[in-house]
Amino acid sequence: MNRKIVIVFGGVSFEHEISIVSAIAMKEVLQAELHYVFLDGARNFYYIPNERLNAKLFSSGKYKKCDKLTLGKEGFIKKSVFSTSVIPCDVILNLIHSGDGEDGTLSAMFDFYSLPYIGPRKEACAISINKFLTKGYASSLNIKTMNYQYYNKGEIVRVKEYPVIVKPVRLGSSIGVSIVKEEADLLYALDVAYEYDNAIIIEPFVSNIEEYNVAGCKIEGEFVLSLVEEPQKSEFLDFEKKYLDFSRTSTVQEANISSELKNALKDAFKKIYNTLFDGSMIRCDFFVINNVVYLNEINPIPGSMSNYLYEDFSSTLVSLSYDLPKIQNITISYDYVNKIQSAKGK
Structure with missing residues (x-):
């Protein structure tokens, strides 16, 4: 029996488009029953039928004609005037790169509702x-990691030796990253990096x-x-x-x-x-x-x-x-409160 996998992609992220490409690639490489859920820039969830999954659907905005979903303890829920249904799901695949997918936002939501998912947990994010x-x-x-200098926006940056590579602290996929070969190019590289984050790292660049x-x-x-x-x-x-x-x-x-x-x-x-x-x-x-x-x-x-x-x-x-981390079940007993109340009653 095929595993039912809900692929969540898109998200509020500078790598939003990469996530769409990744989602489309999964159709070719995953032998499972796939269901696609798109998270748009307004943080609305949409159910995307497999036959409609293509890049133009999102760039044109036509995805908004698809069914809107909500997230709850049952999973992704589709509501209409006369009925409510849950998207079939054995496990969620978090496929949002950077942003909502990697900063812990989605992980926290899935954990909150005790939903099984493949992806980094909050601490890993x-x-x-x-x-x-x-x-x-x-x-x-x-x-080991490369030597580095860390700066917050507004701090004076001093580079002793070139070339260096300037990176936003919280971003991947080379977005906002620049190689700086001489001091004259440093200010522009800093401006580019600070467009994406308020902190940067500077490392020596080794060709x-x-x-x-x-x-x-x-x-x-x-x-x-x-x-x-x-x-x-x-x-x-x-x-x-x-x-x-x-x-x-x-x-x-x-x-x-x-x-x-x-x-x-x-x-x-x-x-x-x-x-x-x-x-x-x-x-x-x-x-x-x-x-x-x-x-x-x-x-x-x-x-x-x-x-x-x-x-x-x-x-x-x-x-x-089939082997995901188990969420600890905490039993709420109110024993402590009851003891206090009992003590007051004596």
Whole structure:
């Protein structure tokens, strides 16, 4: 019997369009009964029939003619004048990149209603969406990251040596990111980054650096890891190139590197995933400098779920859907209040 998966996509996010591309890609790679729920810029949920799922539906605004939904304890609810129905669902797949999907907004809603979902939990969102906190988390695990300077908007920025790369603290997919090769270009790069966030990180830029990606999850206590990918070489993989890259659905070739380096990358992934990312399928992007592994970024909801890195993406996701973190059941007894009342009555 096919698993019923509700894919939530769109959201209030600078990566809204990437989420749409990811949702469309799932039709090709997930062997399950899929139901699509679109979250628009006004934070309204819409039920999108599979046959109508295409990019133009959203860019034209015609999605607003689809049924509007509400979210409750039963899941996604469709109401009409004469009836109320619940969208069939065994598990929700959070497919909103950045914004609502990765900042903990949706995670908190799903947790509040005790709904089963694949995606980062609130604590994982807080760590992974913020590059400053990510570096601190990696450091606690003895995983190296690039040296950096952290600035809030309005602070005086001083760079001693170029080239550098300027990044908004809370954004991915290279949006708002600039390579600065000389001081004359710094002010413009800062203006661009501050358009997206009120805090930035500045790191040294190393050309021709070795880059590798590893994706995976944990099922019944055992790690299920993807191939190790060596992404397309370019001085800088900008937003447009990444946007097109996210639409891939065919499996990539494994990186041609030593088994020792593969193991080092996978070990670093396992340390990062730990228990913090239980219930999610993440991707970690690494640098390697002089055979030393550095964490570049944690992608808690990667583009198209990085399906192209897995030998059997669909089976992995479906298996994970049966082994999600359990929400602690807290019994409300009012024993303490009753004791106080009893004491007062004596």
